[in-house]
Structure formats: structure tokens, C-alpha cells
Amino acid sequence: MFDFQIHHRDGSSAARAGEFSTPHGTFRTPAFMPVGTRASVKGLLPRDLRDLGAEILLANTYHLALRPGADVVGRLGGIQAMMGWNGPVLTDSGGFQVFSLSNLRTVDDDGVEFRSHIDGAALRMTPENCIETQAAIGADIVMALDQCPPYPASRSEVEEATERTLLWARRCRDAHRTSDRQALFPIVQGGEFDDLRRQAARCLVAEVPSPGYAIGGVSVGEPHEIMMRAVDSAAAELPADRPRYLMGVGQPRDILGAIRRGVDMFDCVLPTRNGRNASAFTFSGILRLRNQQYEGDGGPIEADCDCPACRGFSRGAIRHFFQVGEMLGPILTSLHNLRFFARFMARIREAIRAGRLAEYEKEFLKSVDS
Amino acid sequence: MFDFQIHHRDGSSAARAGEFSTPHGTFRTPAFMPVGTRASVKGLLPRDLRDLGAEILLANTYHLALRPGADVVGRLGGIQAMMGWNGPVLTDSGGFQVFSLSNLRTVDDDGVEFRSHIDGAALRMTPENCIETQAAIGADIVMALDQCPPYPASRSEVEEATERTLLWARRCRDAHRTSDRQALFPIVQGGEFDDLRRQAARCLVAEVPSPGYAIGGVSVGEPHEIMMRAVDSAAAELPADRPRYLMGVGQPRDILGAIRRGVDMFDCVLPTRNGRNASAFTFSGILRLRNQQYEGDGGPIEADCDCPACRGFSRGAIRHFFQVGEMLGPILTSLHNLRFFARFMARIREAIRAGRLAEYEKEFLKSVDS
Numbered sequence: 260m261f262d263f264q265i266h267h268r269d270g271s272s273a274a275r276a277g278e279f280s281t282p283h284g285t286f287r288t289p290a291f292m293p294v295g296t297r298a299s300v301k302g303l304l305p306r307d308l309r310d311l312g313a314e315i316l317l318a319n320t321y322h323l324a325l326r327p328g329a330d331v332v333g334r335l336g337g338i339q340a341m342m343g344w345n346g347p348v349l350t351d352s353g354g355f356q357v358f359s360l361s362n363l364r365t366v367d368d369d370g371v372e373f374r375s376h377i378d379g380a381a382l383r384m385t386p387e388n389c390i391e392t393q394a395a396i397g398a399d400i401v402m403a404l405d406q407c408p409p410y411p412a413s414r415s416e417v418e419e420a421t422e423r424t425l426l427w428a429r430r431c432r433d434a435h436r437t438s439d440r441q442a443l444f445p446i447v448q449g450g451e452f453d454d455l456r457r458q459a460a461r462c463l464v465a466e467v468p469s470p471g472y473a474i475g476g477v478s479v480g481e482p483h484e485i486m487m488r489a490v491d492s493a494a495a496e497l498p499a500d501r502p503r504y505l506m507g508v509g510q511p512r513d514i515l516g517a518i519r520r521g522v523d524m525f526d527c528v529l530p531t532r533n534g535r536n537a538s539a540f541t542f543s544g545i546l547r548l549r550n551q552q553y554e555g556d557g558g559p560i561e562a563d564c565d566c567p568a569c570r571g572f573s574r575g576a577i578r579h580f581f582q583v584g585e586m587l588g589p590i591l592t593s594l595h596n597l598r599f600f601a602r603f604m605a606r607i608r609e610a611i612r613a614g615r616l617a618e619y620e621k622e623f624l625k626s627v628d629s
Numbered sequence: 630m631f632d633f634q635i636h637h638r639d640g641s642s643a644a645r646a647g648e649f650s651t652p653h654g655t656f657r658t659p660a661f662m663p664v665g666t667r668a669s670v671k672g673l674l675p676r677d678l679r680d681l682g683a684e685i686l687l688a689n690t691y692h693l694a695l696r697p698g699a700d701v702v703g704r705l706g707g708i709q710a711m712m713g714w715n716g717p718v719l720t721d722s723g724g725f726q727v728f729s730l731s732n733l734r735t736v737d738d739d740g741v742e743f744r745s746h747i748d749g750a751a752l753r754m755t756p757e758n759c760i761e762t763q764a765a766i767g768a769d770i771v772m773a774l775d776q777c778p779p780y781p782a783s784r785s786e787v788e789e790a791t792e793r794t795l796l797w798a799r800r801c802r803d804a805h806r807t808s809d810r811q812a813l814f815p816i817v818q819g820g821e822f823d824d825l826r827r828q829a830a831r832c833l834v835a836e837v838p839s840p841g842y843a844i845g846g847v848s849v850g851e852p853h854e855i856m857m858r859a860v861d862s863a864a865a866e867l868p869a870d871r872p873r874y875l876m877g878v879g880q881p882r883d884i885l886g887a888i889r890r891g892v893d894m895f896d897c898v899l900p901t902r903n904g905r906n907a908s909a910f911t912f913s914g915i916l917r918l919r920n921q922q923y924e925g926d927g928g929p930i931e932a933d934c935d936c937p938a939c940r941g942f943s944r945g946a947i948r949h950f951f952q953v954g955e956m957l958g959p960i961l962t963s964l965h966n967l968r969f970f971a972r973f974m975a976r977i978r979e980a981i982r983a984g985r986l987a988e989y990e991k992e993f994l995k996s997v998d999s
Contacts, residue, residue, distance in 0.1 A: 298949065302672070302956040304937060327924065327949045334925040335945045343941035554697065555704040567674060571713035575705045579668065579697045586672040586956060 261442045261470035263288075263502050267608075269616040273494065273521035276611040279471070279502050281347040281399035282440050283339055286314035288502060289518050289607055291509070291600045292349060292526040297322045298332070298342050301531050302590040303597070305344040311566060311594065312601030315347040317526045320393055320402075321356035325375055329395035337397030349400040349526070351506070352389050352446075355475075358407050366406060368423060386430035394437050402473060403431040405446040410479040417450035420476075421459050424448045425466075432467045443467075444504060446475040451485045453492040460496035472497045473504040474522070478513075487516045494521040511540075511603060511627065515620045518607060530600050534593030537581045541599065544627045546574070548592060553578040566598035567591070631812045631840035633658075633872050637978075639986040643864065643891035646981040649841070649872050651717040651769035652810050653709055656684035658872060659888050659977055661879070661970045662719060662896040667692045668702070668712050671901050672960040673967070675714040681936065681964065682971030685717040687896045690763055690772075691726035695745055699765035707767030719770040719896070722759050722816075725845075725877070728777050736776065738796060756800035764807050772843060773801040775816040780849040787820035790846075791829050794818045795836075802837045813837075814874060816845040821855050823862040830866035842867045843874040844892070848883070857886045864891040881910075881973060881997065885990045888977060900970050904963030907951045911969065914997045916944070918962060923948045936968035937961070 265277040278287050293300045293308060296319045300308060308316065318338055323329060335341045338348050354371070357364060361373035361382075370385030386404045393401040404427045406420040428445040435443045445467045449456030463472060474493045477486045490505060497503055502523040508514065509527020517525070530540065537548040541561040546553075548560070559569035560577070568577065568591035580588030603623075610619035635647040648657050663670045663678060666689045670678060678686065688708055693699060705711045708718050724741075727734060731743035731752075740755030756774045763771035774797045776790040798815040805813045815837045819826030833842060844863045847856045860875060867873055872893040878884065879897020887895070900910065907918040911931040916923075918930070929939035930947070938947065938961035950958030973993075980989035 297953045297955055298946065299955045299957040302960065304957075304960070305941065306937065322953075326953050327945070331925055331945065331949070335927050335943050340927070340943065341946045341949070343946070555701055557705050557710070567676065571675065573705050573710070575697070575701065576668065576711045576713070579701070579711070583667045583692075583696050585667055585669045586960075587669040587674075590672065590674070590956075 260439060263470065263500065265500070267612040269519075269611045270614040271617050272519040274518045274611045274616050275521065275523070276608045277523070279523075281442070283345065283347045283399050284314075286347055287608060288523040289514075289604055290315055290524050291514070291604045292317040292524065293597055294319075294526055294528045294531065295342060296528075297326070298338065300593075300597075301535065302586065302593055305342060307567065307594060308344070308597065309346070311598045312605065313597060315349060316342065316344055317349045317351065318342070318396070318398065319353070319356060320350045320389070320396060321353035321360070323350075323396055324353060324392050325377055329392040333395040333397065339397070347400070348398040350393050350396055350398040350402065352393070352402040352404045353384060354389070354404045355407050355507070357384055366423075368426060371406075386427040387434040390431050390434040390443070394441065398441065400442045400444055400471070403428045403443060403445040403467070405448055405475050407448065407476045407479065408450055410450070410481045412450055414452060417448070417452055417455060421448045421450070421455050425459060425462050428463055428467045442470040444471045444473045445469055446473040446506070447493040447497070448476045449489065449492070450476055451481060451489060453488060456489055456492035457496050460493045464496065464498060469501070471502040471504060471524075473506050475506045477505060478507040478527075483513060483516065486513060487520065490517050490520045490522060509600075512624060514603075515607070515623065518611075519616060519620065530596035531593045534596040535589040537578075537588065537592060539592050540596050542623070542626055543629065548574060548578050548588070549581050550578075560592075560595050561599075564595065564598060564602070566595045568595040630809060633840065633870065635870070637982040639889075639981045640984040641987055642889040644888045644981045644986050645891065645893070646978045647893070649893075651812070653715065653717045653769050654684075656717055657978060658893040659884075659974055660685055660894050661884070661974050662687040662894065663967055663970075664689075664896055664898045664901065665712060666898075667696070668708065670963075670967075671905065672956065672963055675712060677937065677964060678714070678967065679716070681968045682975065683967065685719060686712065686714055687719045687721065688712070688766070688768065689723070689726060690720045690759070690766060691723035691730070693720075693766055694723060694762050695747055699762040703765040703767065709767070717770070718768040720763050720766055720768040720772065721876070722763070722772040722774045723754060724759070724774045725777050727754055736793075738793060756797040757804040760801050760804040760813070764811065768811065770812045770814055770841070773798045773813060773815040773837070775818055775845050777818065777846045777849065778820055780820070780851045782820055784822060787818070787822055787825060791818045791820070791825050795829060795832050798833055798837045812840040814841045814843045815839055816843040816876070817863040817867070818846045819859065819863070820846055821851065821859060823858060826859055826862035827866050830863045834866065834868060839871070841872040841874060841894075843876050845876045847875060848877040848897075853883060853886065856883060857890065860887050860890045860892060879970075882994060884973075885977070885993065888981075889986060889990065900966035901963045904966040905959040907948075907958065907962060909962050910966050912993070912996055913999065918944060918948050918958075919951050920948075930962075930965050931969075934965065934968060934972070936965045938965040
């Protein structure tokens with residue numbers, strides 16, 4: 260059911276372009292996954308996401324397990340039916356949200372006790388119930404439970420989290436009974452410590468054979484260079500014939516650097532969150548659409564963009580929607596930003612095919628900085 | 630530029646079906662106009678409105694004049710360009726909002742002084758600047774400034790408002806210099822007093838020849854029977870070959886009764902406002918989508934509906950979106966409700982064509998009450 264085909268390699272870097280097949284369809288890599296935290300990419304219809312070029316969506320297990328509950332998602336036909344999206348879906352494990360959103364958590368090797376950030380209810384997550392929950396939700400790709408240390412963290416803290424993540428990955432592997440329809444991706448932790456990253460990746464590859472592997476514990480406040488070193492260390496030990504997923508990363512500069520190091524999948528709330536804040540990505544830099552200068556501006560956000568915002572609306576109209584609090588401002592700018600990311604990934608795939616990713620990266624970074 | 634063609638008449642009532650042509654296209658009557666108060670039908674893309682069967686939209690002069698300002702709408706290419714809607718648009722005069730939203734208003738024959746409900750700024754609306762503002766906004770159909778008395782109101786209050794409305798209609802007529810591209814519709818007032826309604830309609834027809842006429846001062850809290858009598862009285866005096874527009878009316882029962890009395894156009898926030906409150910119209914009655922009973926309901930809002938909500942999402946998923954505060958709940962339910970109104974108007978037009986509107990009205994009212 261799960262198959263990764265690499266069609267092109269960039270001559271001068273570890274980048275590759277290909278496609279990954281799942282029970283709900285195939286997506287091209289390198290891929291950017293829009294985030295539909297609570298079974299909805301905020302404000303957008305799945306048909307529009309498809310038209311924009313999205314090929315796989317992400318949903319958050321933690322949020323769905325709290326509301327409406329994994330059992331309800333199952334009764335509604337699974338996450339694809341619930342989202343109205345007949346395509347591949349990935350769910351995270353929920354671990355990241357337990358460690359970042361909930362209060363009063365206590366973690367030991369068995370699992371993590373936490374309180375719901377919504378109503379304070381006491382809950383427990385273990386590798387086994389994490390896999391069970393994700394089986395009920397029914398995504399095509401599910402993630403192993405991991406412990407994500409903060410940044411910065413001491414070596415001993417990171418060591419403990421990395422060992423526990425490995426322990427939990429083995430238990431997830433043993434609990435995973437749906438490999439005919441769900442691919443389980445384990446997660447490499449190791450913080451900023453190259454040897455821990457390498458060792459974690461080696462152990463996971465040896466002990467948890469999987470159709471793909473993720474690199475976690477990044478995009479938690481560390482500088483670009485630290486993130487790139489973490490990718491270098493992990494990617495060096497991950498199998499070349501399996502997709503590599505860098506979790507939660509969405510800054511274009513980080514995406515380019517990670518793809519050059521052999522990463523194939525990304526997810527981030529950046530296009531939709533920034534879109535809701537009137538911040539538009541373009542290939543010549545960021546536009547702040549609330550700025551007074553756009554009041555009477557009859558041109559589109561980006562002249563050569565084919566998204567519904569740019570084809571139908573002026574900067575001035577979109578600014579007005581933000582100024583008066585109309586939903587159409589966030590909706591149009593989210594549509595534009597997701598289209599920007601889809602075009603960005605398409606240009607990257609084309610650059611890989613043409614063996615000129617390094618040049619494309621330079622051109623892009625120069626263009627957005629100017 | 631403006632032409633009203635009546636294609637069918639219902640044998641047993643004053644109902645008729647036809648079409649009205651404007652510089653931005655033709656719409657079929659009886660017509661329901663979705664409301665885009667601030668140049669946006671809340672949360673919906675114009676393409677979706679078109680797909681749902683909307684043929685003309687309404688925007689509110691009062692709101693647009695305050696923000697972004699009629700001059701800015703003009704600089705952005707006019708209301709159609711601003712809304713991303715290449716079709717007919719109607720703007721109201723702003724008078725209704727001045728009398729219902731703003732504070733500290735003082736009205737005399739010259740015009741009305743009021744304070745903005747947004748920032749308290751002192752403003753003045755006269756028939757002349759009302760027409761000027763609507764000329765800058767650029768809708769296909771513009772409305773004369775009227776004074777809408779509350780319900781209930783004394784006869785002398787209603788007399789004063791009705792006379793002033795006639796005075797203002799004459800001044801709007803004289804100020805209206807864009808009849809090549811904008812149709813000016815005067816408004817019949819007269820409250821619940823049949824003779825005042827008749828007299829107001831007669832005077833307007835004699836003194837303000839127009840491509841269409843509106844009946845205002847309804848849907849302000851009066852019972853159904855009072856509204857229907859007001860329609861009866863006004864419609865009896867309005868020219869049979871011009872469209873009649875009943876302002877702000879959207880309850881299906883009121884729409885049916887008014888169409889039977891010869892009304893051709895309606896607008897109301899009901900489908901979108903109720904949609905944002907999780908209340909869905911169906912041909913078998915209202916659904917409250919937040920109800921617990923829909924939690925695990927995998928069926929669509931309405932089985933035979935072809936809207937994006939019903940084709941792509943379950944009641945359970947939409948309930949979840951409302952429960953967690955996702956924009957997709959209001960968006961999907963607004964789409965469904967507007968599709969309901971479009972299908973409702975299409976069934977009415979078909980019943981008129983077949984000469985069986987009275988039967989259709991009975992069937993419909995029985996079905997939604999059951």
C-alpha cells in the first residue's frame with residue numbers, strides 16, 4: 260500500500276523528487292502539507308485546497324481526541340470522510356501538543372499524564388493508546404509517540420527524551436496492527452546533539468522498520484544552523500529509499516535547506532496562520548495587507564499568481580476585509596499563501612529535476628530579501 | 630440598459646416570473662438577493678455564490694460609506710470589482726441603517742444628522758449625497774433615501790415619514806445623473822396604513838418614473854398579516870410592468886405570500902446569519918446543527934441537496950466545526966442555506982410557470998411544519 264518512488268535527484272545536493280503512494284492516493288515530494296488541526300484547514304474548502312495544489316493534509320490527534328473524540332471521527336467514517344477530503348492524510352501523535360499545550364503533565368517511561376487544555380480533564384497518553392487513537396481516526400500516515408524536549412535543553416534532558424522516544428517507538432511498532440492501511444513513521448529526536456541524532460536514527464532504522472521516518476524536535480526556537488545540523492545528522496542515518504519528514508517546519512529558507520539535505524515532507528501552520536494575520540507570502544517578499552499603502556491598490560497580491568484571491572480581488576479589497584473584520588480577508592490570504600507554498604514546492608521539484616536546486620535557492624532567497 | 634420581461638403568470642394569483650436586465654447581467658425573478666453588507670457575503674467566495682444559483686447581490690451603502698469610503702470603492706473599480714463579482718449588484722440607500730444602527734440622529738426635511746456606530750463621527754445624509762455616494766459605489770440598482778418608521782408607530786408619525794420619503798424621492802430623482810448605468814428604485818412607505826401605502830405608491834409612480842419600485846418599512850417586527858396587507862396596498866398601485874422589491878424580507882412564508890401578491894425581489898441576511906448560528910434551512914424544516922443528536926450523524930444536512938456542504942460533509946462533521954469554533958461550520962451552513970433559498974426560488978418560479986403556486990405554497994408550508 261505504501262510506496263516511495265524517487266524520480267529525480269539533484270546532482271549537487273541530497274535533494275530528490277518523487278512520489279509517495281498511500282491508500283487514499285499519491286502525493287509528490289518534496290511535499291508541503293497544509294495543517295487541518297481540528298479536521299479543517301481554517302476557513303477553506305477541501306475542493307479549494309485540491310485546486311491550489313495540496314496533495315496531502317495533516318490533522319492533529321491531540322485536538323481530535325479531545326473533541327469530538329477519536330470514536331466519533333470513526334463513526335463519521337474516518338478522518339478523510341470527516342474532512343471532506345478524498346486524499347492522503349497524516350496525523351501526528353499528539354505528543355507535541357501534550358508537551359506544549361497541556362498543563363500539569365508528568366512523564367515517565369510508561370507514558371504521559373496531562374490535563375486537557377480545554378476543560379482540565381486528567382488524561383493519559385501511552386504509545387499503545389496513541390496508536391489505537393490514530394487507528395480510529397484513520398489517517399494514511401500515523402506518527403509514533405515521541406517526547407520533544409524544549410530548546411535549549413541540557414544534554415541529559417535530551418538524552419532522556421531521546422531514549423524514551425526510542426522505547427515508545429518500539430511499543431508503537433508492537434501496537435500497530437493496521438499496517439495494511441496506515442504507515443507508521445517513527446520520529447528521530449536528539450536535540451542539537453549530533454551524536455544523539457545519529458544514534459537515534461540508527462536505532463529506529465534497525466528496530467522499527469517503516470515506510471518513512473520523521474525528524475522531530477525542530478522548529479522549537481533554535482537558529483536555522485542548529486536545525487540544519489540536526490537534519491544533516493539524522494538524514495545521514497535514515498534510509499535513502501524512504502521519505503524523510505521534517506516536522507513543523509515551514510519557513511521557506513528552512514524548507515530549502517532541508518530539501519538540499521534530503522528531506523521530502525513538511526508541514527506548518529505558517530501559510531494559514533500568517534494568512535489570518537494579513538501577512539501574504541510572495542516570491543518578492545512578504546506583504547502586510549493591513550498597511551495603509553494598499554487602501555486604494557487595485558492590483559492583486561501577486562501579479563502572476565493564479566489563486567482565487569489574486570484572480571478575483573484587489574489588495575485594496577482584501578485590506579478592507581481585514582480592516583472591517585470580514586472572514587473573507589483571512590480566507591483569501593490563506594488561499595493565496597497555500598497557493599504560494601504549492602508553487603514554491605513545484606518550483607523546487609522542477610529545480611531538482613533540472614539539477615539546479617542550489618541556483619534556485621540563491622535566486623529565491625535574493626528575490627524575497629530584495 | 631434596464632429591462633423587465635415577464636415570461637409567465639400564475640393563473641390564480643398576482644405572481645409572475647421573468648427576468649430583469651442590468652448593465653452587469655440579467656437575473657431571474659422572483660429573485661432572492663444574498664446580502665454582502667461590507668462588500669462580502671460573510672465567509673463565501675463569489676464563485677461559490679454563482680455556483681449556488683445567486684444572480685444578484687446586495688451591498689450596504691451605510692457600511693461601505695463609513696469603511697472604506699465610497700471614494701475608495703470607486704478607486705478599487707467599483708463595487709463589482711471590489712466584491713470579485715461580475716454580476717448585478719444592488720445597494721440600499723443607507724437610510725435603514727441610519728435609523729436602526731446609529732445614535733443621536735436628528736431628522737428634518739433636509740436630511741438626517743447621525744453619528745457613526747463605529748467611531749461616533751458626526752455625519753449627515755441627504756437625498757443628494759445618498760445618490761452621489763451610490764454613484765461612486767457603482768451598483769446596478771440604487772435606492773432612494775427613505776425614512777423607515779418603527780413598528781408600531783402612530784398614524785401621524787407614519788404620515789410624516791411617508792411624506793418625507795416622497796419629498797426625498799423627488800430630490801433623489803433630480804440628483805440621479807447615472808440613469809444610463811444605474812436604475813434608481815424609489816421606496817413606498819406607509820406603515821400599516823393601507824391608504825397611506827396606496828397614496829405613497831401612487832405619488833411615487835406619478836412623480837418618480839423608475840425601472841422598478843420597492844416596498845419598505847416592513848420586516849420591522851410586524852405580524853405576517855400586517856406585512857401582507859402592506860404589500861397588497863402598495864402592489865395595487867405599482868405598475869404591473871416593473872419589478873417590485875420587498876426590502877429585508879426573507880422568511881420563506883413571507884416570501885411566498887408576497888410573491889402571490891406580485892413581488893419580484895427579496896433580500897435578507899437570514900440564510901447567512903442563521904447559517905453562522907448553526908441553523909440550517911431544509912425543505913422539511915429547520916435543523917439546529919449544534920444539537921447532540923447530530924454528533925455521530927454521517928448523513929448530509931439534506932439528502933437531495935447539491936450544495937458543497939451536503940456533497941462533502943456530514944452533519945456530525947459540521948456539528949464538530951461549530952462545537953470547536955472552526956470557520957468551516959458557519960461557511961458550510963451559509964453555503965447550504967443560500968443554496969436552499971436558490972432552490973426555493975427556482976421551485977417557486979417553476980410553480981408560477983405551471984400555474985400552481987397556491988398548491989406549491991400549501992405543500993411547502995406543510996412540509997416545513999411537519
